[in-house]
Amino acid sequence: MPSWPDTPPSPLWQRLSRESFTAPKLTEATRADAVVVGGGITGLSTALSLRERGLSVILLEAVTIGAGASGRANGQVIGTLTRMPPDQIREKIGQPFLDLVAGSADRLFALVERFNIDCDARRSGWLQPAHSAGRAKRAAGLAAGWARAGADTQALSREDVTDLIGAPGYQGGWLHRGGGHINPYAFTLGLARGVAGEGVQIFEHSPALGLQRAGEDWRVTTPEGEVRARYVVLATAAHTGDLWPGLAQSLVPVTSYQTATAPLGALADQILPGDQAFSDTRQDLRYMRKDREGRLVSGAALAVQIGAKFRLPRAVRRRLGELFPALSKAQMPEFWGGRIGMTTDRLPHLHRTDDGLAAFVGCNGRGLGLCCAMGPLLADAVTGLPEEDLALKPQPIRRLPLHFFVKRFARMILPWLRWQDSREVK
Numbered sequence: 130m131p132s133w134p135d136t137p138p139s140p141l142w143q144r145l146s147r148e149s150f151t152a153p154k155l156t157e158a159t160r161a162d163a164v165v166v167g168g169g170i171t172g173l174s175t176a177l178s179l180r181e182r183g184l185s186v187i188l189l190e191a192v193t194i195g196a197g198a199s200g201r202a203n204g205q206v207i208g209t210l211t212r213m214p215p216d217q218i219r220e221k222i223g224q225p226f227l228d229l230v231a232g233s234a235d236r237l238f239a240l241v242e243r244f245n246i247d248c249d250a251r252r253s254g255w256l257q258p259a260h261s262a263g264r265a266k267r268a269a270g271l272a273a274g275w276a277r278a279g280a281d282t283q284a285l286s287r288e289d290v291t292d293l294i295g296a297p298g299y300q301g302g303w304l305h306r307g308g309g310h311i312n313p314y315a316f317t318l319g320l321a322r323g324v325a326g327e328g329v330q331i332f333e334h335s336p337a338l339g340l341q342r343a344g345e346d347w348r349v350t351t352p353e354g355e356v357r358a359r360y361v362v363l364a365t366a367a368h369t370g371d372l373w374p375g376l377a378q379s380l381v382p383v384t385s386y387q388t389a390t391a392p393l394g395a396l397a398d399q400i401l402p403g404d405q406a407f408s409d410t411r412q413d414l415r416y417m418r419k420d421r422e423g424r425l426v427s428g429a430a431l432a433v434q435i436g437a438k439f440r441l442p443r444a445v446r447r448r449l450g451e452l453f454p455a456l457s458k459a460q461m462p463e464f465w466g467g468r469i470g471m472t473t474d475r476l477p478h479l480h481r482t483d484d485g486l487a488a489f490v491g492c493n494g495r496g497l498g499l500c501c502a503m504g505p506l507l508a509d510a511v512t513g514l515p516e517e518d519l520a521l522k523p524q525p526i527r528r529l530p531l532h533f534f535v536k537r538f539a540r541m542i543l544p545w546l547r548w549q550d551s552r553e554v555k
């Protein structure tokens with residue numbers, strides 16, 4: 130069964146995109162120094178970095194550019210990891226990786242500028258409101274920790290957060306001024322345009338079906354062609370199939386659904402008046418951002434997915450209505466979903482062989498900036514930079530026990546997370 134997406138990317142982001150990009154199908158046998166599999170932000174950023182090292186690069190996308198999570202995300206640009214705080218990243222992984230994460234939003238916005246990407250980029254900050262007093266204390270620690278890592282941050286009181294959101298209900302929080310939001314589909318298309326302009330050959334509707342050694346090279350086959358290359362990078366994220374045995378079984382793909390209000394008119398000025406992106410401290414995250422026409426774009430995961438198209442917008446509206454009563458009857462006409470690649474330690478995993486194959490999985494739902502920053506690292510990793518010089522150490526692929534069941538039932542953990550959130554655990 131194909132592992133790549135079988136539904137179109139976000140209809141909302143597609144409608145709002147002023148960027149467009151198309152590429153041909155691979156229909157011949159060809160060669161390049163490097164082949165990148167996957168046309169999301171990771172693949173494009175990696176292809177760019179390999180090209181900048183003077184290599185000829187081919188990128189294969191199974192469907193169309195932005196078909197995966199990159200064209201479906203909420204669009205929040207967040208320069209942090211999902212769970213691990215900065216001091217622990219420094220201690221457990223190292224200063225170079227902390228620098229990479231801390232610089233990840235910079236890298237995204239620098240790409241926007243470099244390629245003049247028309248993606249409604251707003252560097253208005255990323256706000257993390259705290260839903261409990263305990264989390265407010267932790268948020269103040271995060272603001273200080275990320276400031277030590279070089280980020281422009283501010284710890285926020287309850288009153289500050291009320292002003293920034295335009296509603297009471299949170300106990301404090303923190304602001305990362307380097308964050309913001311984009312139309313992620315438009316960003317991905319614009320990045321493809323830029324990367325192609327630098328000489329990367331991109332092919333759409335060209336799924337990599339096979340990966341074998343062929344002498345000194347790798348041979349990647351597609352339905353109508355093949356590429357021989359010295360280096361191969363798999364950038365297939367939650368859509369990883371069986372090209373590299375065990376890789377798909379090392380992560381858990383989780384479906385996240387998105388929805389949005391209709392344009393809110395004057396009300397939009399009162400909600401998030403500073404236009405920040407918002408993700409709170411709950412484990413069953415509440416998040417939102419505005420689009421350029423004044424819709425509030427939000428989302429959630431569901432433990433039971435039956436009827437998601439009808440149930441999810443209602444559930445999100447209920448949550449929005451708790452914060453902004455004026456939205457409790459709002460129409461939620463938009464709906465789409467996408468797959469997030471989760472790792473059990475909530476950390477990104479880098480893998481490589483010593484014969485020119487590398488992969489990165491595990492953005493854990495916070496990947497727009499991170500995937501931009503992983504490009505140069507993947508290029509270093511696949512071309513053989515010694516391990517001690519890599520910001521993130523490659524690790525062996527570890528298949529999760531009972532992966533078949535874990536994959537199907539991972540979302541059943543949601544009620545447990547909600548219970549923890551309500552008890553302020555951790």
Ligand SMILES: Cc1cc2nc3c(=O)[nH]c(=O)nc-3n(C[C@H](O)[C@H](O)[C@H](O)COP(=O)(O)OP(=O)(O)OC[C@H]3O[C@@H](n4cnc5c(N)ncnc54)[C@H](O)[C@@H]3O)c2cc1C
Binds near residue numbers: 194207367368369495
């Ligand atoms: C609903 C949702 C909301 C999110 N919101 C945010 C957010 O607000 N902020 C944030 O930072 N992150 C967010 N994320 C996470 C973020 O979108 C991802 O981390 C990031 O886009 C992953 O990019 P990627 O290039 O690694 O993977 P993808 O964009 O998924 O790209 C992988 C590509 O590989 C292709 N592919 C798979 N198999 C093959 C094959 N055999 N041959 C060729 N191509 C293949 C797929 O078609 C796909 O296009 C969200 C994710 C989802 C799903």
